[in-house]
Amino acid sequence: MGRLYRSLAWVWKHCTRPMETRWEEPLIDEPCVFVPNHAGAFGPMYMCAKFPLTDRCFSWLNADMMDPKLVPAYVRQDYWWKPGCALEPLYNATLPYLAAAILPPILRSAPGVPVYHDTRVMTTMRQSLRLLKEGKCLIIYPEQPSGYQSHHDWINTGFLQIAVMYYRATGKALRFYPVHIDYHHHVFQVARPVAFDTARTLEEQQDEIVHVLAAGLRGEPVT
Numbered sequence: 001m002g003r004l005y006r007s008l009a010w011v012w013k014h015c016t017r018p019m020e021t022r023w024e025e026p027l028i029d030e031p032c033v034f035v036p037n038h039a040g041a042f043g044p045m046y047m048c049a050k051f052p053l054t055d056r057c058f059s060w061l062n063a064d065m066m067d068p069k070l071v072p073a074y075v076r077q078d079y080w081w082k083p084g085c086a087l088e089p090l091y092n093a094t095l096p097y098l099a100a101a102i103l104p105p106i107l108r109s110a111p112g113v114p115v116y117h118d119t120r121v122m123t124t125m126r127q128s129l130r131l132l133k134e135g136k137c138l139i140i141y142p143e144q145p146s147g148y149q150s151h152h153d154w155i156n157t158g159f160l161q162i163a164v165m166y167y168r169a170t171g172k173a174l175r176f177y178p179v180h181i182d183y184h185h186h187v188f189q190v191a192r193p194v195a196f197d198t199a200r201t202l203e204e205q206q207d208e209i210v211h212v213l214a215a216g217l218r219g220e221p222v223t
Helices: 003-015 041-049 072-079 089-111 121-133 157-169 200-219
Strands: 021-023 033-036 057-062 113-117 138-139 143-147 152-154 177-182 187-188
Touching: 003 041, 003 089, 033 041, 041 057, 041 138, 041 177, 057 121, 072 089, 072 138, 121 157, 143 200, 152 200, 157 200, 177 200
Parallel strands: 021 187, 033 138, 033 177, 057 113, 057 138
Antiparallel strands: 143 152, 177 187
16 A cells, blocks of 8 residues: 555545445455445545555455556546536546546555456456465455436346455355445445355356345345
């Protein structure tokens, strides 16, 4: 963890209102994966600075946002402003380059795992497995943006492969905790975890796991 990240996290933690953490079930003290809603930029900011287990958590970080050359294109396609708004030309000419100057140094100093979307994805998975075997926890945001301040109903599922890798490496079942970040009411709502069933393949249980995680990160009851 770099000095820049520690300084910014300290400022955010002490200059904003405290967050309450509500656990549906007591936390089992072992490596796990927390799966929160993104809540725009607020989700990662609150998870990194105010979540009670932040000192042992490593977040998945979009590798494109850690490269100043790639940030502008990512910002433009990630709906940082409402398309067609009056200030869109100004935003388009300024925000991508401000982000490229500010975000990569912060993210590179954060305790995280770069997430690649090409053949280097195995680097992401191997680093994640190493951290879990060391007793750390992961924070993964699986929502897929669908427009300005909105997400698809479905969530990305590639990260679930880490459960298979963890079982093969340790013989243990990895638990996934859905987290609903309600920054308006200053609450982390941590739902009941869903554990990888080691007696079944991932394909056999993926839909069940995704159903529980998607409901929990949105703060909805599992039906």
